[in-house]
Amino acid sequence: MPLWIAVLAVAGLVVLTVIVGWALRRRENRPRNAGVADLEWLAADERGERATLVQFSTEVCTRCPQVRRMLREIVDGSDGVAVAEVDLTHRAELAARLHILQTPTVFVLDATGAVRSRFAGAPRRDAVAAELDRVIGDPAHV
Template identity: 50%
Template sequence: MTLTTVLIVLALVGATTVVGLLWRRSQGTAVRTVDARQGPGGRSTSPSVPSIDLGNDTVSGGTAGLAESDFGTDITFGEHATLLQFSTEFCSTCPATRRRLGLLAEQYDDVHHVDVDLTHRGDLANRFRILQTPTTFILDRHGRITARIGGAPRPGAVEAELAALHSTRSVRSDH
């Protein structure tokens, strides 16, 4: 091997490592969606939480939101917030995320957890640009997506988003 080949290989390994570390760092963190109710330019007013735009779909900051009927007949959204989890049959971290989000939703009177299996629902994966599971959307009471979490949520990420929706005032006293 020549010195140039060694340097190219080292540069590629270094670049791949940096990209992998940046991707890993972003996993499990909440990304707020663009919403006209947020700061100037529709961006999140929190500097620690970046914003995303889900495109021209009316669910990402428009007046319309998702409907229970978009996901099936046995789906019920919460009165104040919904933790909408997208899973697949082959996802290894989905069961733990399902348990964690379910337990979290039980702590609130007006928050529901909904798990949608994407194994046979490619249409939903395409519609919401879901490239990994679990992916969790946090919906407000109107069914609008307020945050998106790719991967298993980090501790405190969902709780912080629920607090941002002001649902902490209805914490059940029996837990």
């Protein structure tokens, strides 16, 4: 095989990899509708009156601590909004049932406990705040 064909093949693979990585990264920070989930895994006292942000993490997650801090900062000063964390390290059945493929994953629950949206991976602060505003109907809370 001539050298120029090999170089073109490698360059094509690099371009394809960059495009796929960009698409996956872009999808990571966007909320998705999640439907209704069975919430027996979340204690009633961990739920907020107006909304709840639930972070799913593991012991080895490197981005989970900063996401945890960010979620707490978002809900500070918001009455009736709570943050809960679920460690999936020893709860693989829960991760499978809720289709959680990466950590951190964040669910936004409304007052009834219905999952209104979810973020796979480390979400952007403004995206989480906008979803929370949409759920609680308070655009000035942040």
